[in-house]
Structure formats: structure tokens, C-alpha cells
Amino acid sequence: MFVWSKLSSEKWADAWEERFAGEPRAVITRIAGRSTIRIEVYCEKKKEAEAISKQFGGSVRELKAQNWAAMSQEQPPPVKVRGRLLVVAEKAKTKLKEIEKAHPKLQVISIPADMAFGTGHHATTATVLRMLVDYAKSKEGQPWTMLDLGTGSGVLAIAAEKLGASEAWGCDFDDKAVRVAQENLVRNRTQNVVIEEADVLKWKPSRRWDCVAANLFYDILEDVFPKIVKSMSKHSIVFVSGILRTQADDCLKLGEKAGLVFEEVVIRGKWVTARGRLAGRK
Ligand SMILES: C[S@@+](CC[C@H](N)C(=O)[O-])C[C@H]1O[C@@H](n2cnc3c(N)ncnc32)[C@H](O)[C@@H]1O
Incomplete structure (x- = not known):
């Protein structure tokens, strides 16, 4: 190495x-x-x-x-999300227990720095995590499922289960990221999250999910929007991220052309994240 x-x-x-x-x-x-x-x-x-x-x-x-x-x-600082999640780089079990004890109201997620994107620090990940917390709050007491396209470290899928998702599936085309994400599933004791190696450009959607996250960059999203639409039902929600501010208008227009409507657009630094639904199906 x-x-x-x-x-x-x-x-x-x-x-x-x-x-x-x-x-x-x-x-x-x-x-x-x-x-x-x-x-x-x-x-x-x-x-x-x-x-x-x-x-x-x-x-x-x-x-x-x-x-x-x-x-x-040498660990990056923890990331606290809306008083519900705490993403930490710590991986030692005893220290994690101490962190959990010190933060009884937070779901602690352990994502050590490794060869996969998604420690919670990047503006794109952090914004999707916030939107996920808000969505989970709106679903409290009802079951929901989550699809995570371009899972990286698996942080979003893991967060989904910690926030109440009954099932999550994530994929990444990078085998190293998939290995890291699968280790993170074990580390975080997830029960209902599956992460597999797949290229979203070749992947075929086979079912519908309540919540879809795609932190994937414009050039990939461009091709993936129709698949995202096929993975959603009328009550589903989608978070798209990884979009540069300069490309956001074009990118979101392509999403709308594929059948989405965006209800919230968040700009952080150079990055744009948007929350959407299927058009005309509130
Ligand atoms: C910006 S990172 C997002 C990671 C994580 N979901 C997060 O929110 O922090 C994008 C991820 O998508 C993966 N990716 C990029 N193109 C892909 C493709 N065609 N198929 C599957 N995964 C892809 C990258 O390997 C990377 O892990």
C-alpha cells in the first residue's frame, strides 16, 4: 500500500x-x-x-x-446529526460503549476512516444524513425501507437502520468500498442491511423502496434517474446529492424529465443535495 x-x-x-x-x-x-x-x-x-x-x-x-x-x-471529529445520530471514527468496542453511554439519546455509528467515501464529514453525506433523520421522524411507528445507490462506506444505509428502517440495500461498483461497507455493517451490528457490488449503470431495479438515496455525482445521476423513478412508489422519497452547484439546474431538470419533483434543495459550499418525490403523486 x-x-x-x-x-x-x-x-x-x-x-x-x-x-x-x-x-x-x-x-x-x-x-x-x-x-x-x-x-x-x-x-x-x-x-x-x-x-x-x-x-x-x-x-x-x-x-x-x-x-x-x-x-x-488520528481520528476526525464526530459528526452529530439533528440530535439523533453521532457518526464517529472510533472502532474500539470499549470506547464505543463509553461514547454510547455518554450520548444515550444518540444512535452512534462507527465509521473508521478507510478506503471508502462516507465518514459523515463531506457536505453531501452530511446533508443526506440530515434529510434521512427528518424522513425517519416523519415515519416514526411505520415500517420503511431504503435503497442506497453508491453506498461508499455504507454510512447512509447503516443510519437508515439505526433510524428505524426495516430493510436497506446498498451497492457500490468499487470492490474496496463494498468490503469496507460490509465490515461497517458488522461493526455497527446491523441486522437488515445488505450491501453488494454492483454498477448502478448496469443494475436493473427489481422492486420499490420507500426511501432512495443516490449520492452519486451528476454524470452518473443523469443515467440513473429513470432507474430511481422505477425504484419508487407514490409515497417514496428520494435524496440526490453529489451535484456540483454549477451543474445543479441541469441535473435537477433531468431528474424532473425522468418524472421527479424536487421539494427541497440544499446548497452547502459547492455541493447541492435535493429531496424529491414522484411528480404528481403526493
Ligand atoms: C459521493 S460517494 C457517496 C458515498 C456515501 N453514500 C455517502 O453518502 O457518503 C459516491 C459513491 O458512489 C460510488 N459510485 C460511483 N459511480 C458508481 C456506479 N456507477 N455504480 C455504483 N457505485 C458508484 C463511488 O464508488 C462512491 O463510493
Whole structure:
């Protein structure tokens, strides 16, 4: 394993996030007490890391097993969502128990930094998590199911079960992300979440879900909107994210053309997330 890394000013965080959007091996860490961020990309082959270095500068080092462990001790801060969820990087069972005890009103989700997108820190994930909490609140006492297209670390599907979903299915085309997500399912003791390797561009919807999340980027969403529509029924809700502000109008128009209507659009930094339903079927 090789890691490419570079330090940058925090003011460029959005630009780096954008540059590595959709790159599940990329990790951006804010360094506590400094206005600096560290950008890292974990690569299996040295030449992959060197290609990034050639493009963006920075350095490449081999990641020995002990370095890997050391890295994972440096944890990003927890993410609290609407007083219902706490996404933490902690993975030690005893420490997780302590966190749960200290936050009895929150559902704690453990997502250690790994080679999958979705620690809860990125604007796209954080906004979908908020929308998911609001949706779960509206469904309290009623069963609901969730489809998670482009699951990354599995954070949204795991959150869905913690918030009351009776069933969730997620997929990602990146085998490393799927492995990480499946480990996260075990770590978070989920019972009814299944995550499989699948390319959403080839995947065929076979049933309807109450809640669909697709944090997937514009170019993928463009092709996937009709499949999202086929996965929804008249009461279903959809969260689409991963859309750059500059592309949002075009992207949401394509969603509307496919049969969706968007009821809430949230802009955070350069990222847009939208909540929608099937058009004309409230
Ligand atoms: C922005 S991340 C979202 C991860 C997580 N759902 C979240 O909200 O934090 C997008 C994920 O979609 C996956 N992805 C991109 N294109 C895909 C495709 N064609 N089929 C399946 N997964 C895809 C990427 O590997 C990545 O894990």
C-alpha cells in the first residue's frame, strides 16, 4: 500500500474535495488547531500514487502495517446529526460503549476512516444524513425501507437502520468500498442491511423502496434517474446529492424529465443535495 499526501490551506478544502469527488481512496483530514488540511490518497500500486504526485505535487510513501495503524489513531471529529445520530471514527468496542453511554439519546455509528467515501464529514453525506433523520421522524411507528445507490462506506444505509428502517440495500461498483461497507455493517451490528457490488449503470431495479438515496455525482445521476423513478412508489422519497452547484439546474431538470419533483434543495459550499418525490403523486 502506498499513500500520496499533501498539506494545503483549509481555504482550499472545497477545491480538494471537488478534485477527489468520487475517489473512494481519498481522505481529507482537518488538522486540529491549525488552518491546514491533509489530503491523502491510498493506492495499491506505487505508480498510481506517483501519478497523483506528478499532477498535484506532494509526496508518496509506502504504508507499512504499523503506519496504517498509527494513521487510524488520528481520528476526525464526530459528526452529530439533528440530535439523533453521532457518526464517529472510533472502532474500539470499549470506547464505543463509553461514547454510547455518554450520548444515550444518540444512535452512534462507527465509521473508521478507510478506503471508502462516507465518514459523515463531506457536505453531501452530511446533508443526506440530515434529510434521512427528518424522513425517519416523519415515519416514526411505520415500517420503511431504503435503497442506497453508491453506498461508499455504507454510512447512509447503516443510519437508515439505526433510524428505524426495516430493510436497506446498498451497492457500490468499487470492490474496496463494498468490503469496507460490509465490515461497517458488522461493526455497527446491523441486522437488515445488505450491501453488494454492483454498477448502478448496469443494475436493473427489481422492486420499490420507500426511501432512495443516490449520492452519486451528476454524470452518473443523469443515467440513473429513470432507474430511481422505477425504484419508487407514490409515497417514496428520494435524496440526490453529489451535484456540483454549477451543474445543479441541469441535473435537477433531468431528474424532473425522468418524472421527479424536487421539494427541497440544499446548497452547502459547492455541493447541492435535493429531496424529491414522484411528480404528481403526493
Ligand atoms: C459521493 S460517494 C457517496 C458515498 C456515501 N453514500 C455517502 O453518502 O457518503 C459516491 C459513491 O458512489 C460510488 N459510485 C460511483 N459511480 C458508481 C456506479 N456507477 N455504480 C455504483 N457505485 C458508484 C463511488 O464508488 C462512491 O463510493
